[in-house]
Amino acid sequence: MxxxxxxxxxxxxxxxxxxxxxxxxxxxxxxxxxxxxxxxxxxxxxxxxxxxxxxxxxxxxxxxxxxxxxxxxxxxxxxxxxxxxxxxxxxxxxxxxxxxxxxxxxxxxxxxxxxxxxxxxxTDLTVEMLFVIEAKSAAMSASRQLNQRLQAARIAAEEQAFTDTLTGLKNRRALDVVLERLRDQEFALIYLDLDYFKAVNDTHGHAAGDAVLQAVAKILVSNVRRNDTVARIGGDEFVIVCPGMIRQDALGRLARKMIDEIEVPIPFGDISAKISSSIGIVSHKGGEVSSMESLSEMADAALYAAKNAGRGQAVFAT
Structure with a gap:
């Protein structure tokens, strides 16, 4: 040629x-x-x-x-x-x-x-086809990024819905989910209420009270296991759920350690807030109680028995 x-x-x-x-x-x-x-x-x-x-x-x-x-x-x-x-x-x-x-x-x-x-x-359509492929790839990438952002936003929203904003602990809604999941399993339910907290709030103001709540939250988290749940369900009310932990001796040691650490004065500015805590404990062996509500009532009753017995102690539900 x-x-x-x-x-x-x-x-x-x-x-x-x-x-x-x-x-x-x-x-x-x-x-x-x-x-x-x-x-x-x-x-x-x-x-x-x-x-x-x-x-x-x-x-x-x-x-x-x-x-x-x-x-x-x-x-x-x-x-x-x-x-x-x-x-x-x-x-x-x-x-x-x-x-x-x-x-x-x-x-x-x-x-x-x-x-x-x-x-x-x-006249070859290859260039146009490459443009379409590139555009589709870019659209898919943008779609993936959008889905990732939406997923992250959903997770963040769910986490926020189950989190106590002041302490970073779980809230009552999250606690209900955990208790329902553990309904047929062994676990311990620990109710903890702060003693003399109102005096701190009234004397030193809400900022001091918030600092005390945050310090207590850190104490509780530092004493439990990774798979335990710590929640704040009210002003100075906390709940701890310990899956698979029902022996009274172990629970008693845990309660005593938390009480002792909470009784150490908590510094806030120029003052030290002195508080204590009372604890009510109930063990659940799975299927024993007709509802989680009645189990919570037992733990709450044990808590108030601890307060009536002089505070700064733990009582097991009977």
């Missing part, structure tokens, strides 16, 4: 190759040259640089007439193996023209071979 003809083919079919009747490559389009790693394959057999995977049985020049006009599945053996779709046509004087394209692998191939829009024919 003359130079003018090859130039026209390069512009119209930049991914073509011209073969003679023995399958020897006479010319390669500029984009297909990039696919071969910018290595010249002119003079080589097409079967040395391209594998014919479909139709099967195409292994030599004698097989080329069998696939004229048929859709071909090929694999270019360049620096990066690239799957291609192709069609073979007969040219003048025992010459074949093999035109190829990337097919569905176009996006990956464009990246691997660093191709740009000028590597494709002006």
């Amino acid at each position: 003359n130079r003018d003809c090859c130039g026209a083919l390069d512009q119209l079919l930049p991914m073509h190759a011209v073969l003679d009747d023995q399958g020897i490559i006479l010319h390669v389009g500029p984009t297909l040259t990039k696919v071969f790693g910018d290595t010249s394959v002119v003079g080589q057999s097409v079967f040395d640089v391209v594998a014919f995977s479909r139709p099967k049985g195409i292994s030599g020049a004698a097989d080329l007439p069998k696939v004229l006009g048929r859709k071909l599945r090929l694999e270019a053996k360049g620096a990066v193996e690239t799957r291609l779709t192709g069609v073979l046509a007969r040219g003048d004087k025992n010459i074949y023209i093999l035109d190829t394209s990337f097919g569905f692998a176009v996006a990956q191939s464009v990246t691997e071979h660093r191709l740009v829009s000028t590597d494709f024919s002006p």
